[in-house]
Amino acid sequence: MTRDAHEIQTVQRPLAGRGTRRRHRQPETSDSSNDVILVDSLSPTTTARSRRRRRVQNDDIVDLTCSTPNNVTEVPFVDLTSPSQLVRHNNRTGTSTITNNNHPETSTEEQQAAVLRLKCPVCLEHLDKLLERGSEIRSTNCGHVFCKPCIFTSIRATHKCPTCRKKLTERTTHPLYLPIS
Amino acid sequence: MSSISVTRIQRELKDIKSECSGQNIKIELYNDEYTNLRGEIVGPPETPYHGGVFKLIIKIPESYPFNPPKVSFETKIWHPNISSVTGAICLDILKDQWAAALTLRTVLLSLQALLSDAEPDDPQDAVVARQFKENKRAFLKTAKFWAQHYAHAPGPVDKDCVEKLKKATEMGFFKDVSLEALSKYSWNLETAIQHLTN
Ligand SMILES: [Zn+2]
Ligand SMILES: [Zn+2]
Numbered sequence: 001m002t003r004d005a006h007e008i009q010t011v012q013r014p015l016a017g018r019g020t021r022r023r024h025r026q027p028e029t030s031d032s033s034n035d036v037i038l039v040d041s042l043s044p045t046t047t048a049r050s051r052r053r054r055r056v057q058n059d060d061i062v063d064l065t066c067s068t069p070n071n072v073t074e075v076p077f078v079d080l081t082s083p084s085q086l087v088r089h090n091n092r093t094g095t096s097t098i099t100n101n102n103h104p105e106t107s108t109e110e111q112q113a114a115v116l117r118l119k120c121p122v123c124l125e126h127l128d129k130l131l132e133r134g135s136e137i138r139s140t141n142c143g144h145v146f147c148k149p150c151i152f153t154s155i156r157a158t159h160k161c162p163t164c165r166k167k168l169t170e171r172t173t174h175p176l177y178l179p180i181s
Numbered sequence: 182m183s184s185i186s187v188t189r190i191q192r193e194l195k196d197i198k199s200e201c202s203g204q205n206i207k208i209e210l211y212n213d214e215y216t217n218l219r220g221e222i223v224g225p226p227e228t229p230y231h232g233g234v235f236k237l238i239i240k241i242p243e244s245y246p247f248n249p250p251k252v253s254f255e256t257k258i259w260h261p262n263i264s265s266v267t268g269a270i271c272l273d274i275l276k277d278q279w280a281a282a283l284t285l286r287t288v289l290l291s292l293q294a295l296l297s298d299a300e301p302d303d304p305q306d307a308v309v310a311r312q313f314k315e316n317k318r319a320f321l322k323t324a325k326f327w328a329q330h331y332a333h334a335p336g337p338v339d340k341d342c343v344e345k346l347k348k349a350t351e352m353g354f355f356k357d358v359s360l361e362a363l364s365k366y367s368w369n370l371e372t373a374i375q376h377l378t379n
Contacts, residue, residue: 121282122246123185124192144282153185154281157247162281 122150122162131180139176142166186245190215197286206289208239216241220252222289224334225297229324230258233332237292238268239285249279252288259320259327259364261301261310271305308365319367330360345370349377
């Protein structure tokens with residue numbers, strides 16, 4: 001069972017999707033352009049509405065994905081900003097696990113390889129492929145990581161972070177220089 | 182179809198093949214243009230939908246993933262947040278709570294979660310929601326019977342449902358219409374027949 005860390009993050013901490021329902025339909029937007037402007041979900045009325053709603057716990061979603069025993073060892077998410085954790089991807093078994101950065105057995109190369117298995121959550125391309133192509137990796141003020149074309153297209157289309165839906169502009173993102181030799 | 186939406190769907194399909202074995206969800210292309218897909222979720226345990234296979238119609242807008250996919254149930258289902266007539270779904274992540282980092286896989290998992298945890302106060306189907314709140318026994322009986330009838334859920338079928346459905350069809354009403362009326366009137370045969378005759 002292969003699963004990349006960022007996807008686990010999407011499922012287990014889906015700030016964006018909590019599996020709740022809403023009564024109010026979003027106005028239909030035209031499909032003719034990529035730069036469709038979505039109605040901002042952070043407007044006061046929407047926010048008030050969503051507070052009133054009972055939310056399905058994120059754990060509920062997780063439980064469903066972890067219904068088979070094989071999945072039990074999987075770890076919720078990887079915080080790139082925390083130096084204490086890293087994902088290790090085992091190519092033989094196809095599993096990803098998080099190990100402690102300080103662990104003596106973990107080589108720097110392994111750690112780097114593991115980090116590069118992460119993907120841009122919008123285009124789903126692996127970071128190593130993106131870097132190979134010379135694409136810039138960018139982080140948002142809310143700490144989420146994307147390739148540059150994807151985060152800029154997202155901001156133009158929705159003015160929001162694709163992962164947590166915080167309000168964003170191009171200025172509230174910055175390049176991310178991964179310490180890779 | 183924009184190139185980003187096509188690439189995204191291609192990668193999602195590839196990922197879902199390698200990642201979703203044992204998760205009781207499935208997504209396949211329906212045409213070659215990546216605009217039309219079919220999904221499948223299996224009803225989760227401890228629900229009246231348990232073991233039923235529910236087919237989903239998935240339409241990908243040109244602006245995907247910046248706008249949500251349009252998803253509806255192809256298999257008929259009795260659930261407060263899903264229309265028993267059209268299969269339309271009331272789920273926030275398919276509307277204003279969508280985010281580009283969500284995927285079809287997370288949508289299908291959220292739908293499975295919706296089957297486990299209905300939200301009758303925010304209904305898509307008012308009739309079902311009222312029954313859910315006012316007559317939970319009838320709701321569970323109906324939801325289970327629908328899952329067995331339409332989604333091939335396993336287990337012994339409720340004899341009362343079978344008999345009443347048979348009676349209604351013997352009177353010359355179509356099976357689907359009869360089932361709808363009986364479900365709506367919580368298996369009161371007389372009221373259902375009255376409704377059908379009017
Ligand atoms: Zn990207
Ligand atoms: Zn964010």
